[in-house]
Amino acid sequence: MYVKLILPALTEARSEYFRSIKYSLFPPLGLVTLASYVPDSWNVSITDEHVETLDTSDTPDIVGIEVYITAARRSYEIADAYRKKGCHVVLGGLHVTALPKEAMAHADTIITGPAEEAWPRFLSDFKNGVAAPHYRSATRTLEDLPPLRRELIKRSLYLVPNSLVTSRGCPHRCDFCYSTSFFKGGRSYYSRRVDQVLAEIEGIPGRHLFFLDDNILGDERFALALFEGMRGMNRACQGAATLKSLTNAPLLDAAARAGMRSLFIGFESLNRASLEQTNKHHNDPRGYNQIVRAVHDRGIMINGSFVFGLEHDRHDVFDATVDWAIRSGLETATFHILTPYPGTPLFHRMEKNGRLLHRNWDLYDTRHAVTRHPHMSQAEIEAGYWRAYRHFYSAPNIVRSSASHSSLSHMLRHMLYTIAWKKCDPIWQAIIQARKLPIMHSLLERVLGSARRSQ
Numbered sequence: 203m204y205v206k207l208i209l210p211a212l213t214e215a216r217s218e219y220f221r222s223i224k225y226s227l228f229p230p231l232g233l234v235t236l237a238s239y240v241p242d243s244w245n246v247s248i249t250d251e252h253v254e255t256l257d258t259s260d261t262p263d264i265v266g267i268e269v270y271i272t273a274a275r276r277s278y279e280i281a282d283a284y285r286k287k288g289c290h291v292v293l294g295g296l297h298v299t300a301l302p303k304e305a306m307a308h309a310d311t312i313i314t315g316p317a318e319e320a321w322p323r324f325l326s327d328f329k330n331g332v333a334a335p336h337y338r339s340a341t342r343t344l345e346d347l348p349p350l351r352r353e354l355i356k357r358s359l360y361l362v363p364n365s366l367v368t369s370r371g372c373p374h375r376c377d378f379c380y381s382t383s384f385f386k387g388g389r390s391y392y393s394r395r396v397d398q399v400l401a402e403i404e405g406i407p408g409r410h411l412f413f414l415d416d417n418i419l420g421d422e423r424f425a426l427a428l429f430e431g432m433r434g435m436n437r438a439c440q441g442a443a444t445l446k447s448l449t450n451a452p453l454l455d456a457a458a459r460a461g462m463r464s465l466f467i468g469f470e471s472l473n474r475a476s477l478e479q480t481n482k483h484h485n486d487p488r489g490y491n492q493i494v495r496a497v498h499d500r501g502i503m504i505n506g507s508f509v510f511g512l513e514h515d516r517h518d519v520f521d522a523t524v525d526w527a528i529r530s531g532l533e534t535a536t537f538h539i540l541t542p543y544p545g546t547p548l549f550h551r552m553e554k555n556g557r558l559l560h561r562n563w564d565l566y567d568t569r570h571a572v573t574r575h576p577h578m579s580q581a582e583i584e585a586g587y588w589r590a591y592r593h594f595y596s597a598p599n600i601v602r603s604s605a606s607h608s609s610l611s612h613m614l615r616h617m618l619y620t621i622a623w624k625k626c627d628p629i630w631q632a633i634i635q636a637r638k639l640p641i642m643h644s645l646l647e648r649v650l651g652s653a654r655r656s657q
Contacts, residue, residue, distance in 0.1 A: 203244040203329070206262035207233040210269070210276040211251035213564040223623075223630035225252035226639065228365045229355040231414060232268055232295075232317075235367075238348040239322045241329075246354070253359040256280070261287050264328060268295040269305065271543060274563045278308040285310065290328065294321075296380045297563070300545030306335065313337045315384060316370055318347065338387075344370060344394040350402070361639050361646065362440075365412045366402060368428065369393040372416040374444060377480045378509070381416065383545030391420060396427045403435065409647045411439045411461075419447035419457070426453055429460035438650040442466035446484040448493050458500035463650040464533070465497065468507045472523060476512035480548065494530045498607065503533040503619065510590070511540035511575055511583050520586035524593045531606035533616045534623055537590045538568035539583055595624045619649055 209230040214220065233248050240246040249256050258280065265284045269277040274297050281291045285308070294313035298305040305312050311333055313320045320337035327333045350366075357363040371391040372381050381390065403411065418441035419425045425447075432439075439461045448454060448467070469490060471477050477485045497504055508523050527535050542549035542558065543566065552558050557574040566572055569587065571580040578586075593599060604616040633639060 203241075203264070204260075204262045205237075205240050205244055205246045205264045205266065206260070207236055207246065207248045207266045208256065208268070208280060209233060209248075209250045209252070210256075210267060210273045210280055212270060212567070213272040213275070214567050214569070215252050216276075219567075219569065221627055221630075222634045223361065223627065226360055226630075226634055227362050228412065228414065229357075229360050229363055230268065231350075231365050231367060233266070234350050234352065234354055235347070236266060236317060236321050237351045237354055239325060241325070246351070248354050250356075250359070251276075254356070258283050262289055264292060264325075265289045266292045266294070269293055269297040270295060271297045271300075271563045272565075272567045273297075274304075278305075281308040290333065292324065296384055297544070299384050300380070300543065302336070309335075311335055311337065315339050315386075315388065316342055318342070318344065342370070342385075342389040342392055344392060345398075347394065347398070352406075358637055358640055361642060362410065362412045363643075364406050364408055364410050365414050366399070366406070367394075367414050368399045368418065369415045369420060369424070372444070373420050374417075374446075374482070374484055376482045377547040377551070378540060378542065380543050380546065382547060383543075386545075393421050393424045396424065396431055399428055400431045403432065403437070408643060409436060409438050409461075409651065410643065411437050413439065413441035415441060417442060417444050417447065419443040419450075419453060422447060422450055422453050426456050429453075429456035429462075432460035435461070437461035438463050438647050440464045440466075440650070442468075444468060444484060445486075445489070445493055448497060449489070451496065454496060454500060454502075458502060461651075462502055464503040464505065466505045466507060466536075467493075467497075470507060470509045471512055471515075471519075472526060473512065473514050473519070476514040479513050490526075491530065494532070498531065498612070501612070503616065505534040505536060506530075506532045507536045507538070508590075509538045509540050510587055511571060511573070511578070513576065515575070516577055517582065517586070520590045521593070524590050524599075527594060528599050528603045529606065531603050531616070533603075533619055535590075535594050537587055537594075539571050539587050541566050541568045541572060595620070597625075615649060622649075 215225045230250050237246045267277050285291050290310045292311045293305045293309040294317055298312050299314040302312055302314055316339050319339040319341050324337050371385045373391045375382055443465050472487045474487055506527055542552045552573050559572050571583040600620050604613045607613045
């Protein structure tokens with residue numbers, strides 16, 4: 203029996219927005235997890251279209267495809283091609299969960315929601331010749347997760363091969379987040395056992411780790427135990443957290459001691475009314491500056507996330523947001539245009555009010571305005587979005603933002619990290635084409651590991 207698992211390329215990875223380094227960051231850990239459930243006597247492979255060419259000349263018994271919204275069209279093309287050859291095609295992931303009827307037209311079986319319990323049940327049914335057309339996890343737990351098949355990860359193709367997940371979902375329910383639909387009908391946030399995570403970390407080579415959790419600090423008791431267990435491991439870590447969890451000083455101290463060196467933080471907006479309308483009540487712009495100082499004081503860099511096109515935004519939102527991010531010394535920033543993903547409360551609201559411009563999923567990439575805004579045109583929002591990126595990552599503003607730090611080492615680390623991420627695409631392209639990304643692993647570890655807590 204042969205199982206082929208595929209991550210189709212996002213539309214933007216096949217367009218003018220393509221940045222080779224952005225799409226060479228992480229291996230498809232979700233597919234690695236699914237591969238871990240495949241019986242040892244079966245053959246299994248993983249293909250990530252972002253970093254390698256997909257060969258569709260084979261005829262696997264099972265083809266499993268993970269579908270994201272801007273990869274939906276490509277996913278269906280691949281699925282249809284394999285079904286014509288008689289392969290049993292299974293589709294799953296965020297987009298399939300949001301629009302199961304759409305996905306079913308291109309699949310023999312769909313899996314909606316988390317797959318840890320449903321996927322092995324499907325494999326057993328397929329082996330016995332009774333595979334059903336639709337599976338959904340009856341129970342949600344990570345306690346019985348098998349050891350990941352990390353040998354299937356093509357480490358030379360990724361800058362950050364050492365990624366891992368310790369939890370599923372998020373304790374918050376923001377209206378625009380896919381988690382609100384993906385985990386609907388069951389537990390929406392749950393963690394692994396700390397001892398299991400620590401054992402996995404022990405077996406991962408090198409110093410660098412990247413936690414792919416939506417919110418690594420979401421369960422504060424779990425996170426504190428994890429970070430205390432990591433003390434002395436000499437790791438350099440990155441992850442994501444919500445602002446509410448960062449108000450817990452002892453937990454933030456523990457994260458820093460464990461080696462946390464950068465966090466992706468969803469600020470989203472400086473306008474409290476906009477945040478409350480999207481059910482993001484746990485964000486309070488009045489406390490942003492204090493949280494940024496607390497994170498930076500512990501030697502942790504920040505990748506701030508911001509959303510444009512919220513209900514109360516006006517034309518000044520772009521410049522005001524970028525100016526605050528620069529003054530605050532954020533090392534990197536990620537900007538988005540508000541995008542109503544199918545299945546979310548935001549999508550239902552926009553659809554009900556007739557504000558969706560279209561359903562071309564290729565453009566639901568947070569770079570395009572796909573809804574009618576009460577105060578700005580589609581063109582104005584998109585122009586402001588691109589201006590924000592140019593402004594934040596301009597050379598003078600990189601220097602200005604770096605200079606906001608109190609220590610010379612943090613200033614230099616900020617500048618090096620930001621320039622490497624946004625100003626060196628031709629160099630990254632050459633390194634990736636030469637299959638030399640592994641030589642950058644140690645450099646990344648040194649940059650992240652150079653952090654020192656401010657005195």
